[in-house]
Amino acid sequence: MDMCMIPEGYKSLLSVQETERAIKYVKDTFEHTFADAMRLLRISAPLFVSTDSGLNDNLNGVERPVSFEIKNMEGKNIEIVHSLAKWKRQALKMYGFSMHEGLYTDMNAIRRDEDADNLHSVYVDQWDWEKVISKEDRTREYLENTVKVIVRVIAATELAVCAMFPALTPCISPTVKFITSQALEDLYPDLSPKDREHKITQEYKTVFIENIGGKLKSGEKHDGRAPDYDDWNLNGDILVWNETLNRSLELSSMGIRVDEKSLMDQLEKANAMDRKNLPFHSALLKGELPLSIGGGIGQSRLCMQILKKCHIGEVQASEWPEETRRICEENNVFLL
Numbered sequence: 001m002d003m004c005m006i007p008e009g010y011k012s013l014l015s016v017q018e019t020e021r022a023i024k025y026v027k028d029t030f031e032h033t034f035a036d037a038m039r040l041l042r043i044s045a046p047l048f049v050s051t052d053s054g055l056n057d058n059l060n061g062v063e064r065p066v067s068f069e070i071k072n073m074e075g076k077n078i079e080i081v082h083s084l085a086k087w088k089r090q091a092l093k094m095y096g097f098s099m100h101e102g103l104y105t106d107m108n109a110i111r112r113d114e115d116a117d118n119l120h121s122v123y124v125d126q127w128d129w130e131k132v133i134s135k136e137d138r139t140r141e142y143l144e145n146t147v148k149v150i151v152r153v154i155a156a157t158e159l160a161v162c163a164m165f166p167a168l169t170p171c172i173s174p175t176v177k178f179i180t181s182q183a184l185e186d187l188y189p190d191l192s193p194k195d196r197e198h199k200i201t202q203e204y205k206t207v208f209i210e211n212i213g214g215k216l217k218s219g220e221k222h223d224g225r226a227p228d229y230d231d232w233n234l235n236g237d238i239l240v241w242n243e244t245l246n247r248s249l250e251l252s253s254m255g256i257r258v259d260e261k262s263l264m265d266q267l268e269k270a271n272a273m274d275r276k277n278l279p280f281h282s283a284l285l286k287g288e289l290p291l292s293i294g295g296g297i298g299q300s301r302l303c304m305q306i307l308k309k310c311h312i313g314e315v316q317a318s319e320w321p322e323e324t325r326r327i328c329e330e331n332n333v334f335l336l
Contacts, residue, residue, distance in 0.1 A: 003117050004324040006331040007244060010310050013167040016334055019307065022165055023315055026303050030157040031127065034297075035104060037153050038146075040129055043095065045084055045105035051077040054278025055087045063113045080110045083296055085229040086280050088130035089257060092290050102131030107296065116320060118245060118311050121300070123318040130294035138256050138291065140210070143234050144178055146293060147208045150252065151176050151238065158306045168308060172240055177204035180211045181222035193222045201239045201248035210236040212253075214269070227266035228275060229294075230255035244308050251302055254295020260285050311335065 014022055035042065049055045056065060056079050065079040081087070084107050091103060107128040114122050133142070155174035162168045179187075179200060188196045201207045213225030213232030225232060235255025242249040258266060263284060267273050275281050283289050303315040311328060313320055313335035320328075320335060328335050 003115075003321060004311065004327045005118055005245070006327060006333060007246070007310055010244070010331065010333070012314065012334070013308055014165060016336075018165065019309075019314065022161060022168075022307050023303050025164055026157060026161055026306055027299060029160050030153065030297075030302060031104075033156060034127065034129075034150070034153045037149050038102065038104075038129065038131065039100060040102050040104040040131065041097075043091065043103045043105050045091075045107060045128065046081065046087065047108060048078050048080050049087065051079050052278070054275060054280040055090070056081055063111060066110050066112055081107070082109055082111055083107060083124075083126075084128045085226070085294070085296075088128055088294055089229075089289055089292050090280060090283070092130055092132055092292055093288070097132050097290075099132050099134060102129060102292070102294070104129035106299075116318075116324065119249065119301070119304075121312050121316060121318040123316060125299040125316060126296040126301075127299060128294070128296050130292050132290045133256070133293050135259075135291060137293070138231070138234060138259065140234065143210075143236070143256055143293070144176075144208070147178075147236070147238060147254070148176055150254075150297070151206055154238075154240075154251065154302065157302075161306050165307075168306070171205075171243055172305065173205035175206060176238075177207045179207065179209060181209055182211065182216050184209060185216050185218060185222070189218075193220070196222075197239055197248045197250075201241045205241045207239045207248070208236050209239065212236055213266070227258075227270035227272055228263060228281060229257055231258050231262045232266060233262070240305060242305060244304075244310050249301060249305055250298075251305065252295055252297045254293070256293045257291070258284070259291060260287065 067077055067079045105128050107126050109124040111122055114120050152174050155172045158170045158172045162170045184196045188199055212223050215221055237250050238252040239248045239250050300312050300316040309315055317336045
């Protein structure tokens with residue numbers, strides 16, 4: 001995607017103040033419905049963690065975290081989180097959650113190396129969630145059933161928002177098309193991974209692409225995944241078709257988390273065996289952490305989709321390149 005692309009004839013369906021009211025309504029409605037449907041308790045979460053804890057999300061392994069030192073803690077490096085993927089699993093144990101119960105939290109992060117465009121910001125806001133599961137739950141069927149619950153909550157939220165703001169009309173399909181990343185490559189071998197996503201989502205409207213992280217038959221990955229939280233054979237992304245931008249929009253990355261075997265296998269494939277001695281990884285390999293499923297759901301992304309905004313800056317306050325601000329101003333796109 002270009003740094004900033006404004007669709008021809010685009011005009012916000014809501015005023016700035018209506019937008020702010022709608023953002024709150026989207027977040028309140030989704031959060032409460034989601035927590036009830038998934039049996040999750042809202043808890044507080046950290047904005048930063050120590051580097052040596054091994055708890056920060058390494059994303060694709062090349063992104064630089066924002067780091068600093070704290071007074072009276074000299075020599076200890078602190079990092080703004082990229083996500084809470086590993087922290088949440090540790091919290092399940094610390095907070096004493098029972099089987100099939102879990103937590104969710106407002107996760108705010110800074111990703112300084114993000115390429116800012118219509119969908120991406122250096123500021124990340126999402127609902128991070130994690131839930132205790134059993135060994136028997138570590139199946140594709142359990143993963144897909146969880147996806148169906150989340151998509152139903154998303155679709156129900158859109159209906160409620162559209163009833164509250166009549167200028168909006170619903171477009172999210174509650175029916176999910178499930179397809180593995182390999183089957184998607186087989187279906188569209190001549191397209192890039194991102195174009196495959198656009199193609200399949202345009203046809204089915206709501207899609208869950210499974211098995212992300214490992215190499216495909218082509219030798220390429222569909223997308224990058226850190227090796228130490230999702231099991232690459234039991235994870236995926238929820239995509240919806242965005243009519244405003246005429247492309248697919250990823251709303252959630254999620255999955256059943258690694259167990260001892262899949263962690264070691266993926267660390268080896270990622271050439272990251274040095275991580276196994278970090279506190280989080282060591283505890284997991286000793287069987288001291290609960291098995292779990294979890295993910296993140298983009299708050300601004302969900303607001304963009306439901307409120308039919310063309311730029312993520314219309315639903316969140318962040319910093320943007322001067323060229324982006326110029327293009328938006330010329331097209332009467334109001335950046336918060």
